[in-house]
Amino acid sequence: MxxxxxxxxxxxxxxxxxxxxxxxxxxxxxxxxxxxxxxxxxxxxxxxxxxPFYPAWITPLLLNTAEVGTANIRYYSPYYDKNFKVDDTLKVPSAKICCSTGRHLKMRADKSLVFDIDLVSGALVEVLPQKPFMLFNFVVSDRDERLFGIRAMFTIEIACAIRTNGDEWEDWNLAENSPDWSQLRASPGTNPVLHNSLLYLLAQDGRLAVYDLCRHHEGFKILDKPNSFGFKCEDSYLLESNQGELMVVAIERRGKKVHLVKLNEQSMEWEKVDSLHSQTVFTRSLTTMMKKTKFNRMQNMIFLPRFYQWPETVHVDLVARDGELAFVPKLPFCADTYLDTCGTNIWSYELAHGAATKEFWGTERADYSIWVDFGDN
Structure with missing residues (x-):
């Protein structure tokens, strides 16, 4: 018994x-x-x-709103092919998105202010220094220790602000030198990128301008090389790779072809890159990033924020627990969150095969959008 x-x-x-x-x-x-x-x-x-929960760190997310500063925040996940809608708003009416670092989002308002918003708590963390009598086209954050404001219309001007040991921001310091804009027309959609402690600004044709904080008064200097990409493109986006290389995603008209090139810093020429291997690029917003992924169907892919149809929306709370972030559905929601999804509605390009997953025609761009990475803290 x-x-x-x-x-x-x-x-x-x-x-x-x-x-x-x-x-x-x-x-x-x-x-x-x-x-x-x-x-x-x-x-x-x-x-x-x-x-049910959806990890917020699993891949970079496309933050988008119907109207900046007033609408609820939505995050699109290219892994789950869903929109996760959070009730919190950006709480900065009429502000425009500038850049993101981890869970922090920088926004520029009409009243000459730059705001830092914590995307997890929804709190307005701080108001950064006022602008020095110029309108910034770009704002770049260096891990919240330095802030750069760049104007790239008619002239190329740069101002910097530095966080002090007392955790306060110094006033903006405007560089003296301002190259003529006609000498280098900045690519309108790509943020300047910090690389090896220098700030690089990309021109529409592939040329570069560089700024050295140690020689702040000189402002941007236009480099003799590289001269150009060697081909025509409609859009180009600058990024720093995981290996510390300066790279550009160059997109031909209507996504006919997407090129990836890297800068050979010995010859100062752009070289073609044929494969991302196990990595993925998220681009065509004010943040372009490269991330390593374990998901086979996302490897060697380039994702652009253009959709064939608007993805399913799930109303969620963005919850932090034990150092992890996840989207938790508000209502009882029975779904298998562990199955790999079969496809997405977002336009993507597979670099190895030199072809898009679907035709570019019929896609609609997500306005007021930026890639954010909650895995980058």
Whole structure:
């Protein structure tokens, strides 16, 4: 009798725990452990589906709003092909997005101010220094230690502000030198990029201007090389690769072809890159980034914020728990969050095969959008 009871107890084991008990256990585990729990057996997988969440760190997200400063925040995930709508607003009416660093978003308002917003709490963290009598086209943040404001119309001007040891910002310091804009027409959609402690500004034809903070009074200097990309493109976006190389995503008209080139800093010429290997590029916003991914269907891809149809919207809270961020649906939501999705509605280009996943025609751009990376803290 005792042997039979022991055998029955052993047979039941962990896999037969009541669903409500499993849900309570899952509620006390880190979100990143849930996929492993779901792989144990069908019963545990079902319990995991009753605790739905979508990791916010899994890939970069496209933050977009219908109207900057007033509408609710939406994050598009190219992995899940869903929009996650958060009730918080950007709370800065009439402000325009500048740049992002991790969970922090910089926005520029009409009253000559730059705001720093915490995207997780929704709080307005601080108001950064007023502008020095000029209208910035670009704002670049260096890990919140330095701030650069660039004007690239008619002249190329730059101002910098530095955070002091007392955690306050110095006043803007405007550089003296201002090259003629006609000498180098900045690519209108690409932010200047910090690379090896220098700030690079990309021209429409592939030429570069460079700024050295140690020689601040000189402002931007236009380089003799590189001369151009060697081909025509409609849009071009500058980024620094994971290997510390200066690269450009160059897009022909209507996405007919997408080129990736890197700067050979010995010869100062652009060289073609044929493969991203296990990496992914997210571009065509004021933030262009390259990220390593473990998802095969996203490797060697370039994603642009253009959609064939508006993705499904899930109303969520953006929740921080044990150092992890996740989108948690507001209403009971039974969905299998662990299955890899088959396809997306976002336009993408596979660099290795030199072709888009779908035709560019019929896509619609997401206005007021920027790629943000909650995995970059």
């Amino acid at each position: 005792e042997a039979a009871a022991a055998s029955t107890s052993q047979a039941r084991g962990w896999s037969s725990l009541p669903t409500d008990v499993l849900v309570l256990i899952l509620g006390n585990l880190r979100w990143s452990s849930h996929p492993s729990v779901a792989l144990v057996c069908r019963h545990w997988r079902y319990a995991a589906s009753l605790c």
